[in-house]
Amino acid sequence: MTPLVEVAAAVMLRADGREFLLAQRPAGKVYAGYWEFPGGKVEAGESVRAALVRELQEELGITVTACAPWLTRQFTYPHATVRLHFWRVTAWEGEIGITAPLEHAAVEWQECSAAASVAPILPANDPILKALRLPTMMAITLAEIEGIERQLERLQAALGKGPKPGLGLIQLRDKGLPPAQRLSFAEAVVRLAHDAGALVVINDDAELARRVGADGLHLSSAALTACIVRPDFAWVGASCHDAGEIAKAGELGLDYALLGPVLPTPSHPENPGLGWHEFTQRITGNTLPVFALGGLRHDLLATAQAAGAHGIALMRGW
Structure with a gap:
């Protein structure tokens, strides 16, 4: 049985709610080159919100100022079972590193109302992309x-x-x-x-x-x-x-x-x-x-x- 990993995932939304952010996993990581929502593992004794804020600071160099829980999904990969806690992030301080992401190969803004223009996307995220529409x-x-x-x-x-x-x-x-x-x-x-x-x-x-x-x-x-x-x-x-x-x-x-x-x-x-x-x-x-x-x-x-x-x-x- 694969271990259960709790993950905080950020659905970063622009102020008008029309676009969201996807990030590409860098070389050397499992599923390198795949696109996903920014975020990461919830550490022992850490709340989902605290993990979300920490991960976005580390990955994108921003400080979250407004966020709220949205959906929770569980998905089993060959290496682990993940429980993804998706939170909407609607306000932050700092500039997202579009030209030089801190921990990702790339980041891209996507339209909520359209199919994603990047591929491949981690399969756990398919229902989330539909929910954003x-x-x-x-x-x-x-x-x-x-x-x-x-x-x-x-x-x-x-x-x-x-x-x-x-x-x-x-x-x-x-x-x-x-x-x-x-x-x-x-x-x-x-x-x-x-x-x-x-x-x-x-x-x-x-x-x-x-x-x-x-x-x-x-x-x-x-x-x-x-x-x-x-x-x-x-x-x-x-x-x-x-x-x-x-x-x-x-x-x-x-x-x-x-x-x-x-x-x-x-x-x-x-x-x-x-x-x-x-x-x-x-x-x-x-x-x-x-x-x-x-x-x-x-x-x-x-x-x-x-x-x-x-x-x-x-x-x-x-």
Whole structure:
């Protein structure tokens, strides 16, 4: 049995969130020439955050000033099994050595929304590269309450601001609409979203998702419980209530989860919600991106990400 090595991995993001950094392993190391996220082994008695800060100081000559946990993945190589603790790093002091990296053969900035332009990349990082393509703001439709026409007007206005860093992912819910209305609404949503470069997932209706050319499927918590194999879509997510459901979503290889409500909502103001501390506790060690849901606004995105969320899902606030 190969030893388990704890590793801190840095997802270095530019201020606008559009690019991330990859580093090339130098000659003389295992997998020399392969590209990876900067970072390194967590030493005995050291926290993941402390290891991250130390490694980036040693490797890139920078001092981290803002970072937060994101995903945890385990991968077995021939020489070792690694548990990779991926942290987003969003602010630092000092200049990254682009022309003369300190401990790497090279470093390159890559676009989050596109396939990596460098190769080969360590295989443990494939799910992370896909997760970086996932927008950080999801809109959940409420056509049953607001009406279809008003929803489409609001959606067009929101998408007009650009899918990144604004709205980039739409979950079409509205399961109570008559089938014909839900179909025409879904077709209109997909047209608007795709024209703006945004993704659409359909809640609990694989047939409708395929019919309208949606990008994926969103499972309710009940559908997640019944699911035994990942549905065959490019993007699949699920609504979750606890760490166990998030873990199952990860085991199925889903692309994201929703967890909430975090704060009181207009529909249930008497429910205080999980709060940010409990939200963080429930997603600790998650293997897939988790959106915070419930009572949120655009200006709480940074707060959610500091608590470990990938992004936020908005029902009324988008």
